[in-house]
Amino acid sequence: MTKKQDIKNASTVGGDIEDFTRDENGNIYPTIENFYRFCSERKLMGIKCKECGNILAPPKMSCSKYDSYKFDWITLKGKGKLLTYSIVHVAPTDFQAIAPYIVGIVELEEGPKLPGIVKLKKVEDIKIGMDLVTDFEKTSIESWVGNTRYYFKQP
Amino acid sequence: MDVRNLQKPLASIVSAGLSKFGKLEGFSIREIFALAAREAFDNCPNLDVKKDVKALFIGHMIEGSEHQGQTGPLACDWIGLPEIPSFRFESACASSGSALRNGIFSIMSGLFDVVIIGGVERLTHLAVSEATEYLASSADYAFEQWHGFTFPALFASIARAHMYKYGTKEEHLAMVAVKNHSHGAKNPKAHIQKEISIDKVMESRVVASPLKLYDCSLISDGASCLVLTNPKIARKFTDSPVNIIGSGQAGDTIGIYQRGDLSTLDASARAAAQAYKMAGVKPEDINLAEVHDCFTIAEILAYEALGFCKRGDGKNLLEEKETCIDGCIPVNTSGGLKSKGHPVGATGAAQACEIFLQLTNQADKRQVSKAELGLTHNMGGTGSTAIVHIYRRG
Numbered sequence: 188m189t190k191k192q193d194i195k196n197a198s199t200v201g202g203d204i205e206d207f208t209r210d211e212n213g214n215i216y217p218t219i220e221n222f223y224r225f226c227s228e229r230k231l232m233g234i235k236c237k238e239c240g241n242i243l244a245p246p247k248m249s250c251s252k253y254d255s256y257k258f259d260w261i262t263l264k265g266k267g268k269l270l271t272y273s274i275v276h277v278a279p280t281d282f283q284a285i286a287p288y289i290v291g292i293v294e295l296e297e298g299p300k301l302p303g304i305v306k307l308k309k310v311e312d313i314k315i316g317m318d319l320v321t322d323f324e325k326t327s328i329e330s331w332v333g334n335t336r337y338y339f340k341q342p
Numbered sequence: 343m344d345v346r347n348l349q350k351p352l353a354s355i356v357s358a359g360l361s362k363f364g365k366l367e368g369f370s371i372r373e374i375f376a377l378a379a380r381e382a383f384d385n386c387p388n389l390d391v392k393k394d395v396k397a398l399f400i401g402h403m404i405e406g407s408e409h410q411g412q413t414g415p416l417a418c419d420w421i422g423l424p425e426i427p428s429f430r431f432e433s434a435c436a437s438s439g440s441a442l443r444n445g446i447f448s449i450m451s452g453l454f455d456v457v458i459i460g461g462v463e464r465l466t467h468l469a470v471s472e473a474t475e476y477l478a479s480s481a482d483y484a485f486e487q488w489h490g491f492t493f494p495a496l497f498a499s500i501a502r503a504h505m506y507k508y509g510t511k512e513e514h515l516a517m518v519a520v521k522n523h524s525h526g527a528k529n530p531k532a533h534i535q536k537e538i539s540i541d542k543v544m545e546s547r548v549v550a551s552p553l554k555l556y557d558c559s560l561i562s563d564g565a566s567c568l569v570l571t572n573p574k575i576a577r578k579f580t581d582s583p584v585n586i587i588g589s590g591q592a593g594d595t596i597g598i599y600q601r602g603d604l605s606t607l608d609a610s611a612r613a614a615a616q617a618y619k620m621a622g623v624k625p626e627d628i629n630l631a632e633v634h635d636c637f638t639i640a641e642i643l644a645y646e647a648l649g650f651c652k653r654g655d656g657k658n659l660l661e662e663k664e665t666c667i668d669g670c671i672p673v674n675t676s677g678g679l680k681s682k683g684h685p686v687g688a689t690g691a692a693q694a695c696e697i698f699l700q701l702t703n704q705a706d707k708r709q710v711s712k713a714e715l716g717l718t719h720n721m722g723g724t725g726s727t728a729i730v731h732i733y734r735r736g
Contacts, residue, residue, distance in 0.1 A: 219484045245485055271506070271604055273498035274551040275490060279478075280471055282490050287548075290490050292499060292599045302599040303489045315506050330488055338489075 217246035217258050220332050227333025229323045231265045233299055234258035244299040265321030266342070267295040272305060272313055281328045293319050293339050304338040318342055351585035352620075353449040354576035354736060356569050357386035358695040363564035363683035364533040365466040371408055372420040375400070375462040378565035378688075379421045382458070386569055388579045389456075391422070395569075398428040399445035400460040401438025402687040404476045407468055417460060432687075434480030435636060437461060438566060439690030439720030439729035443589055445570050455572040456579075461692065462565040463685035473561050477686065480723035482597030494558055494637065495550035496598055496724050501639035502552060503604035508654035510642065512552050516543035517660040518638035519556045519680055525667060526677020528707040533562045533683030557638040562683030566692035576736060582702045584716075588623070588732035590616030598724045607640070609728035610647035610719060617717075617730040618649075625649030628671065628732070629713035630700055632693035634721040635678040644719050645673070648730070667708055675700060675708045690720035690729065701735045 207215045207224055215221050217234045222245050225232040233244030239253035244263055249256045272291035275282070282288065289305040291313075303321075307313060319339040326334050359381030361374050369377070383391050402413040410416065414428025431440040438461025445459045465473045478486075478493040486496060504510050520540055526532035543556035569579070576583035592612035595601055601608065618624060625648060633644035642656035650671050651659050659665050665673035676682045676696040679689060697716035699705045716733040 271499045271503040273491075273495040273502060273553075274548070275492055275495050276548045276550065277492065277494070278490070279475065279487070279492060285490075288490060290495050290499070292604065300599045302486050302491055302597065315502070328488075331484070336489060 215260060217248060219245060222246050223331035223335065224333060226323055226337050227335040231263045231321050231337055232260050233263050233297065235261045242297050242299055244295065244297075244301060263295055263297050263299075265295070267293040267319055269305065269313075269315055269317045269319055269339075270294050270300065271315060274310065274313075289313055291319075291339065301337070304336070306338055306340045308341070312341075351573040351587055351734070351736075352589060353446045353570050353586050354573045354583040355586065355694065355698050355733070356571050356576050356579040356583050357382045357389065358569070358698040359383070359385060359567040360531050360692055360695050361565045362531055363562045363685060363692075366464070366563040369464075369563070371402070371410065371413070371462055371464045372416045374464060374563055375417045375460055375565040375567070376420045378462070378567040379458065379460065382567040382569055386579055389569060394456045395423060395426060395458055396454040397426055397448065397457045398423070398460060399431065399441040399448070399457060400428065400462065401431045401441040401690055402462050403432055403434055403437050404463065404465070404686075407464060407476070413462070417462065433727040434477075434722035435634065435684070435686045435689055436720045436722030436727040436729050437687040437690065438692070439718070439731075440727070442568065442570075442691055442694060442731065443591055443729055446586060446589055449570060449572050455575055457570050459568040459570050459691050459694075460566065461685075461688035461690055463687040464563045465561045465685060466563050470561065480726075485597055485599065492550055494553050497637040497639055498550040498553040500598060500604055500643070500724070501637070504639060504643065505552065507605045508657070510657050512544065513540065514642065514657040514660050515552070515557050515638040516540045518635060518641045519543045521660070521666055522635060522641075522674050522678040522680040525675050525708055526681025529677045529682055532677040532681050533560050534681050553637055553639070559636045559679035559684040560681075562685045564683055564685035564688045564692070566688045566695050568691055568694055568698070583736035584698050584701045585734045585736045586731055587734050588617035588619075588621030588730075590614060590620065590730045592616070592728050594726045594728070596723065596726050606653065607643045607647045607721070607725040607728065609725050610644060610721065610730070613728040613730040614648045614719070617732050621732040623715060623732060627715055628717045629715050630672045630675060630697070630710045631717040631719065632676060632678070632696050633673055633719040634689070635674060635680050636684065636721070638680070640721070641673065641678070648717065648719060667710060672710050675705065675710060690718070693718040693720060694731065694733070697733050701733060
């Protein structure tokens with residue numbers, strides 16, 4: 188079990204939290220913090236509703252299709268297709284070093300859609316419908332636990 | 343609200359006021375609101391402010407920008423009404439649309455017979471990076487901003503999806519900017535009162551492709567104020583009230599990535615359907631509209647969500663100039679968020695101010711002739727809040 192103090196540290200200093208936050212039965216809560224903790228272990232994880240089988244990524248505290256909050260965590264393959272994108276030229280402070288960069292929304296094979304940075308060898312190869320896969324990178328921005336972000340790249 | 347109220351007005355606007363929009367140096371939030379309230383009160387000589395006004399409903403997004411909370415009492419205090427109850431609403435750029443809708447509820451409940459609706463925002467004293475970060479907080483920080491999406495990049499992604507599906511071009515987006523600047527040039531309250539050319543838009547620097555600088559609305563200071571009454575007593579205050587006959591609101595996911603169709607504003611379509619049903623009118627009955635053009639693409643999506651054209655056909659309305667002041671459905675005669683400016687908390691009630699001016703023949707150089715029915719469309723975030731109101735000349 189994670190102590191309260193650890194949770195507090197995690198939200199202020201990324202990477203300090205020692206374990207997943209869990210309920211009284213030891214189940215990992217479907218929280219954003221836990222989703223990014225899996226990312227820091229290089230795992231893209233979603234949750235599957237125990238009642239209707241709906242797969243959610245990112246995880247939510249309640250299923251969007253069925254009135255349920257009982258889930259199993261599942262590993263996602265991290266493969267999908269690009270639905271839409273934009274090339275960001277005017278970047279926020281934390282992203283200025285990599286601008287211009289591509290952000291896109293990817294529909295995963297399992298169904299959920301995720302937004303993320305798209306890294307291509309040649310920017311001009313960007314195309315709606317292209318196949319992309321997930322990878323992970325540690326960032327210098329202190330935010331979520333582990334400061335690890337998933338991103339998309341060509342297979 | 344009940345469909346049984348179909349033919350009955352929900353509430354009446356008897357006066358409206360607007361501060362100048364733009365960079366209001368030397369004025370704090372409470373004072374900017376007082377400028378708008380003063381104009382609304384001055385325009386309504388029959389209103390005994392101290393005696394008649396029973397409550398304030400105010401929209402305001404960014405409270406932290408002045409280390410000041412309690413926008414409601416703050417605003418009341420500085421307009422000489424510290425003792426009245428006040429209600430502050432935050433739904434990003436739809437904050438004062440929410441205030442208006444809840445003010446209408448208060449009139450319909452019978453609790454109040456005269457209330458004021460306000461909206462206020464002060465943004466230009468912030469660094470641009472700070473202001474844009476505040477504004478972007480209306481999207482999904484954990485999955486959008488943290489992954490490099492700026493607020494323009496979210497609407498840019500929607501634009502790209504619309505272009506891909508329907509063949510909308512960057513020139514069509516530019517037409518929205520050119521039109522709204524030509525309208526704003528006729529509005530003395532507008533932030534930028536200057537016409538621009540298609541080339542100027544197309545040559546402006548890329549912010550988040552396909553959106554360029556001139557596809558984005560303005561970061562402005564400003565405030566808006568409406569005097570709203572029970573329809574039964576509206577004529578006590580003016581000979582030409584404007585009745586609100588339909589009100590709709592719907593929600594959508596906080597992040598755009600979770601939505602089924604990225605090329606539409608689904609909540610806006612659902613809010614519009616509610617408002618049309620309540621008012622007992624159809625899209626083709628509407629004579630003019632103020633829509634939420636936070637980015638040029640959003641105006642095109644609004645045409646489609648509000649039923650002014652079929653999905654994907656928004657570009658045709660622009661090519662045929664049907665949404666210009668002399669077109670069949672003039673849109674954003676005020677200049678819209680693009681040219682009049684976008685002090686986010688003030689925007690929803692400011693849209694209602696423009697419809698009030700138009701339906702009472704006070705819009706001067708931008709007056710639409712023979713308008714009976716008007717509509718406002720106000721959005722929060724990337725469309726996760728959508729509020730539509732329908733107005734009839736009283």
